Amino acid sequence: MKRLAFTTISAIAALAVAGPAVAQSRSASSSEGYENTDRSGGSRNVRIDPYIEASQLVVAELSPGDDVVTFTQLAAGVDATVAGRNNGASVSVRYEYNVGYGDAIDSNTLSGVARGYASIVPQLLTVEAGGLAARTRVDGNGALTPNPLINQGADSRIYSVYAGPALATRAGDVDVSANYRVGYTRVESPDAVVTAPGADPVDVFDDSLVQSASVRVGTRAGEPLPIGVGVGAGWMQEDVSNLDQRIRDAHVRGDVTVPVTQSLAVIGGVGYEDVQVSSRDAVLDAGGAPVVGPDGRLVTDKSQPRQIAYETDGLIWDVGVMWRPSSRTVLQASVGRRYDSTTYYGSLSYAPTSRSSVSINVYDAFSGFGNQLTTALANLPTDFTANRNALTGDLNGCVDSLDGNNCVTGALGSVRSAAFRSRGVSASYSMQLGRLSGGIGAGYDRRKFVAAPGTVLAAANGVADESYYLAAYLSGQVGQSGGFSANAYANWLNSGFANAGDVFAAGGSASYTRRIFNGLSARAAVALDNLDSELASEDLTAASALLGLRYDF
Numbered sequence: 116m117k118r119l120a121f122t123t124i125s126a127i128a129a130l131a132v133a134g135p136a137v138a139q140s141r142s143a144s145s146s147e148g149y150e151n152t153d154r155s156g157g158s159r160n161v162r163i164d165p166y167i168e169a170s171q172l173v174v175a176e177l178s179p180g181d182d183v184v185t186f187t188q189l190a191a192g193v194d195a196t197v198a199g200r201n202n203g204a205s206v207s208v209r210y211e212y213n214v215g216y217g218d219a220i221d222s223n224t225l226s227g228v229a230r231g232y233a234s235i236v237p238q239l240l241t242v243e244a245g246g247l248a249a250r251t252r253v254d255g256n257g258a259l260t261p262n263p264l265i266n267q268g269a270d271s272r273i274y275s276v277y278a279g280p281a282l283a284t285r286a287g288d289v290d291v292s293a294n295y296r297v298g299y300t301r302v303e304s305p306d307a308v309v310t311a312p313g314a315d316p317v318d319v320f321d322d323s324l325v326q327s328a329s330v331r332v333g334t335r336a337g338e339p340l341p342i343g344v345g346v347g348a349g350w351m352q353e354d355v356s357n358l359d360q361r362i363r364d365a366h367v368r369g370d371v372t373v374p375v376t377q378s379l380a381v382i383g384g385v386g387y388e389d390v391q392v393s394s395r396d397a398v399l400d401a402g403g404a405p406v407v408g409p410d411g412r413l414v415t416d417k418s419q420p421r422q423i424a425y426e427t428d429g430l431i432w433d434v435g436v437m438w439r440p441s442s443r444t445v446l447q448a449s450v451g452r453r454y455d456s457t458t459y460y461g462s463l464s465y466a467p468t469s470r471s472s473v474s475i476n477v478y479d480a481f482s483g484f485g486n487q488l489t490t491a492l493a494n495l496p497t498d499f500t501a502n503r504n505a506l507t508g509d510l511n512g513c514v515d516s517l518d519g520n521n522c523v524t525g526a527l528g529s530v531r532s533a534a535f536r537s538r539g540v541s542a543s544y545s546m547q548l549g550r551l552s553g554g555i556g557a558g559y560d561r562r563k564f565v566a567a568p569g570t571v572l573a574a575a576n577g578v579a580d581e582s583y584y585l586a587a588y589l590s591g592q593v594g595q596s597g598g599f600s601a602n603a604y605a606n607w608l609n610s611g612f613a614n615a616g617d618v619f620a621a622g623g624s625a626s627y628t629r630r631i632f633n634g635l636s637a638r639a640a641v642a643l644d645n646l647d648s649e650l651a652s653e654d655l656t657a658a659s660a661l662l663g664l665r666y667d668f
Contacts, residue, residue, distance in 0.1 A: 165193040170638065170663025172213070172506060179653035184219035188212070188663065190508060197231070198498055204231025205516075207501035208248075211508050222270065224250045226503075226510055228523075230495045235280075244278035245492040247523065249510050253304045254648055257317045257531040257580075258608040260620040271304040273527070277325075277489040288338045290345075293330040296493070299323070300485030302530055304411070318357055318413050318572070320532045323485035325353040336374050343372035353486045357532035358415050358572065360394040360424075362483055366431065378441075382449070383434035390454065390481055392425040392534045397571040405571045412532070413571060422567035424534065424576070425481075427455050435461065443467075454481065454536065466517070471546040474520045479538045481565075484530060487537055491526040494519065500552075502588045502602055505626035505640035506659045511602050513556040513586045517545050522556035528582030528608060533575045535562040553589035560584075578611045593627075601625040616649025626661075634667040 168190040176182040192209030208227035215221050225248050232243035251259045253271045277298030284291050301322040333345020348367040355361070368386025375381060397405040397413040406414045433451025438444075448461035463475040476494070499516035503509060512524035521543040538561050545554035563579040566572035583606070590600035603623035610617065622644035630636045639662055646655040 160196070160198045162197075163193065163195045165191075165668045166665055167191045168638070168663055168665045170661050172659065172661045174657055174659045177656040177658055179655065182218070185216045186219055187214040187216075188661070189214070192227075192508075194501065196498060196500075201234035201237050202232060203497040204233075205229065205497055205499045205501075205514075206231070207503075209503070209508050224272075224508070226250060226508060228492075228495075228501050228510055228514065230492060230497050230499070232497060239282065239284050241281045241283075242278065243281065243493070244276070245489075245495065246276040247273065247488070247492055247510075248275075249273045249527075250507075251509075251527070253302075253317075253319060253530055254608075254618050254646075254650070257319065257529045257615075258582075258606075258610070258618040258620075258648075259527045259530055260606060260618060260646055271302060271530075273300070273302050273488075275300040275485065275488045275492060277492060288334050289332055290335065291332050293328075295328045296326070296489075298325045298485065298489035298492075300325075300488050302484070304530070318532045319411065320484045320530045321356045321410070321412055323353050323355040323483050325351070325483070325486040325489060327351040327486075333370070336372055336380070342374070345370050351486070353483045353534075355483045355485065355532060355534070356415075357412060358394045358397060358570070359417065359421070360392070360483065360532070360534055361421075362392050362481055362486070362534050364388070364390045364481055368431065372437070378439050380437045381434070382437050382447070383432070385430070385432040387429065388431045388453065389428040390426065391423065392481065392565050393421045393423050394534075394567055394570065394572065395419055395421055396567075396569075422570060424567040424572075425565040429455075433458070433460075448477075453479070464519075470517065470548065471544070472517045472519075473542075473544050475540065475542045476520050477540045479536075481534065481536050483534050484526075484532070488523065488526040491523040495523065496521065502586075504602065504642065505600060505624040505638075506642045506661045511586055511588065511604060512584070513543065513554070513588065515545065515552055515554060515588060515590070517547065521545060521554065522558065522584075522586060524556065524584045524586055524604075524606070525558040525560040525582070528560050528584070528606075529562060529580045529610075531564065531575070531580070533564040533566050533572055535564045537562050549591075551589065551591040553587070555585070555587040557585045558583070575612070580611060581609045583607045596630040598628045599626065618649070619645075619647040621645050624659075628665070636665050636667070638663045638665055 170188040172186040172188050174184050190209060190211040194207045196205045197203060206229035210225050212223045227248045230245040232241055234241050251271050251273060254260055277296055279294060279296035281294040302320045304319045329349040331345055331347030334340060334343055336343040346369045350365045353362045366386055366388035368384045370384035373381045396416050396419055398416045400406055408414045431453045433449045435449030438446040443466040445464045450459050458479045459477060460479050461477045465473040495514060496516040496519035498518055499514035501514055502511040504511060513522040520541060522541060525539060525541050539559050541558035543556040560582045561579055564575040566576040585605045588602045592598050605621040608618045624640060624642035626638060626640035628636050628638050642659040644657050
């Protein structure tokens with residue numbers, strides 16, 4: 116009886132130990148969703164909410180100066196969710212044009228987040244994809260912080276997309292799974308970001324292509340053996356354009372699931388892994404200084420051979436537990452040996468009720484900025500509502516959902532180009548209570564950079580950046596015609612680089628919307644943002660207010 120009862124948990128455990136883990140309520144809308152039927156005969160819910168907005172925006176710098184700038188803001192966007200038997204997706208895309216008056220600069224922004232999947236062959240072959248477009252600000256030490264529109268010349272743009280197929284089937288008692296994913300990430304930033312007077316500029320991440328693949332075959336506990344066994348292999352490679360950096364990680368391993376009770380199992384695995392990080396040096400001028408290109412990034416010397424920044428190969432292992440007392444709770448925690456050191460990873464998925472959820476993820480992996488961001492995107496749920504700043508329309512780093520890990524904020528901590536080992540934890544809580552929907556996300560991320568000795572990045576080798584982040588959101592309806600939303604955030608980056616200093620950014624926004632008739636509604640919003648950087652002589656504090664109209668089609 117125990118063997119049969121444990122079949123489900125052993126299958127989940129087998130997927131969890133196939134490779135070490137890597138970091139992984141809805142707002143009121145004036146348009147109603149509708150239902151139709153998909154080709155397989157199942158119910159498919161589709162909600163599409165296109166809109167246009169026209170608003171007047173004023174931004175006042177409270178410190179260190181007292182500038183006041185105004186904008187006319189024109190925006191168009193769409194929020195959509197599809198949920199069917201064989202597909203699911205959520206997308207939020209917004210284009211915004213700000214017409215500045217006086218000293219204000221005109222600007223335009225495309226922002227959005229999307230995540231979805233579609234079954235090409237039901238219960239066999241699935242394709243998933245996701246993407247992110249966001250506006251932010253790169254601080255002097257490489258930290259990413261919100262930009263309150265005071266200095267639009269400091270705007271930076273981040274674009275990231277990924278896609279790939281996944282195969283899952285059974286051959287008798289054997290589960291067979293495989294997947295492939297390719298992703299691309301690009302950061303567009305001002306020409307050069309200087310860390311401190313007389314210091315070298317930060318080499319800001321430019322773009323990267325990341326690919327990963329895995330395959331596994333295995334059996335479940337009780338089918339046919341009393342324990343579950345499996346063998347799998349995985350591969351990841353990220354090619355970063357800055358100095359032609361390359362992160363490559365390949366492994367093969369066997370795993371086992373040993374039931375202890377109907378809800379508890381011991382899991383473990385052992386295998387072999389080969390990890391290598393390499394790069395080229397920068398072009399040097401006649402004085403021996405690195406040459407900076409017109410884009411503000413170091414110019415790669417492709418005439419020189421590739422140099423090793425980090426490499427290790429050999430035995431890897433881990434052991435842990437999988438606990439599933441009910442369909443609403445799954446806990447997995449492991450400790451082992453990887454990257455020539457002790458490693459910890461795990462996850463918790465807990466749904467106290469049908470309208471609340473908790474998600475925690477502990478991770479440890481070698482990566483570049485692009486791989487960490489696409490991995491965070493892939494861990495987002497497919498049913499969500501995007502959280503945006505009520506005035507600027509910028510994404511707040513977390514989505515509103517009752518399913519999965521809801522934030523990508525940890526992946527956005529630092530935009531330095533060097534490869535790194537990332538260790539951290541992310542957590543989120545979401546809830547729906549009547550007409551209210553809200554949640555909170557928090558986390559910690561530590562990036563220890565690696566760089567080849569004798570190269571221009573050598574000073575970064577072994578240096579660590581630590582970031583902490585917190586984001587909260589709440590939205591709901593007020594009466595039959597009104598709705599509100601509120602968001603707050605706090606990000607802190609503690610950099611280990613000389614002369615880099617710490618950066619603390621915090622702020623929040625709130626808005627009220629009231630339907631006038633049909634799809635037309637009036638909006639009012641306020642926001643306050645503060646940026647405290649040790650590289651600046653004074654803090655930057657800005658207050659914003661908005662009045663406008665929105666039409667939902």
